[in-house]
Amino acid sequence: MTVECAPLDNVVRPGETNGPSGIALTDRRFVGQVNLRVRGSGLTAAGHALGYALPMAANTTAGDATSRACWLGPDEWLIVCDDGKQAELIQQLSAALAIDPNAVTDVTDARAVLRIAGACARPVLAKGCTLDLHPRVFGADRVAQSLIARAQVMILPIEGGGYDLFVARSFAGYLWDWLLDAGAEYGIRVEG
Amino acid sequence: MLLIPCPYCGERAEGEFRYGGEAHFRRPDNHLEATDEAWADYLFMRKNPKGWHRERWMHLAGCRRWFYVVRHTITHKIATAYKVGDAHPDLPA
Numbered sequence A: 001m002t003v004e005c006a007p008l009d010n011v012v013r014p015g016e017t018n019g020p021s022g023i024a025l026t027d028r029r030f031v032g033q034v035n036l037r038v039r040g041s042g043l044t045a046a047g048h049a050l051g052y053a054l055p056m057a058a059n060t061t062a063g064d065a066t067s068r069a070c071w072l073g074p075d076e077w078l079i080v081c082d083d084g085k086q087a088e089l090i091q092q093l094s095a096a097l098a099i100d101p102n103a104v105t106d107v108t109d110a111r112a113v114l115r116i117a118g119a120c121a122r123p124v125l126a127k128g129c130t131l132d133l134h135p136r137v138f139g140a141d142r143v144a145q146s147l148i149a150r151a152q153v154m155i156l157p158i159e160g161g162g163y164d165l166f167v168a169r170s171f172a173g174y175l176w177d178w179l180l181d182a183g184a185e186y187g188i189r190v191e192g
Numbered sequence B: 001m002l003l004i005p006c007p008y009c010g011e012r013a014e015g016e017f018r019y020g021g022e023a024h025f026r027r028p029d030n031h032l033e034a035t036d037e038a039w040a041d042y043l044f045m046r047k048n049p050k051g052w053h054r055e056r057w058m059h060l061a062g063c064r065r066w067f068y069v070v071r072h073t074i075t076h077k078i079a080t081a082y083k084v085g086d087a088h089p090d091l092p093a
């Protein structure tokens, strides 16, 4: 008997596509990250230092061209900026919060940031995440902490449809492999 | 899978949470003079009801806050969730 088709002939492997590539995956090395814990009168002071008010609604963000504050909890934010800008940010926040109870911590090295973009980014994440990430409910000013394939992530939507996934660096390799596997059917382009 | 209403984040899948057991029992105030019986009661004795139960949950993969849930231990129905410090809502009939 002749074998006409090997079992894996139809499987798309990382780096290959089975049509127009629907996903671009990037390792965004690196993104400046500052954890901010503050409450009460410190909220206003922190807003002055940042140049915009901290987002108080759960799972929302606020920001300007320099940085973006992501709500992590009722008194906790992750402030995201270009790598190299975090030292200045920390200095400004620490100076402004001198008399208010606070914690300002450089956590830039704590998380890797994987960017998944392209028309099929959302269906890929839907395979491993229970959240509805449609722009109808997860718009440009949103952020969410959740699980993707059981790994803890912070999900930040990006302009033009796509997401930055902030993941503990020890999980980054695992999540990267999972995304390659989950996205293979849509075609993946690894960038950067 | 339970859909648990985090008082901060809204409804999320159970997998994002950790269970913390029965809520609202109090450590003996005067711990040096508390009796063995009081300690045993605090450490080991739980209501374990068949029915509505106030319990602690923590949104581990989300906002990482502890809060309270009123859950029915037979039906798993969740009546309400509330923050630490909030008034305790009445149990459903």
Ligand SMILES: [Zn+2]
Pocket: B006, B007, B008, B009, B010, B059, B062, B063, B064, B065
């Ligand atoms: Zn939460």
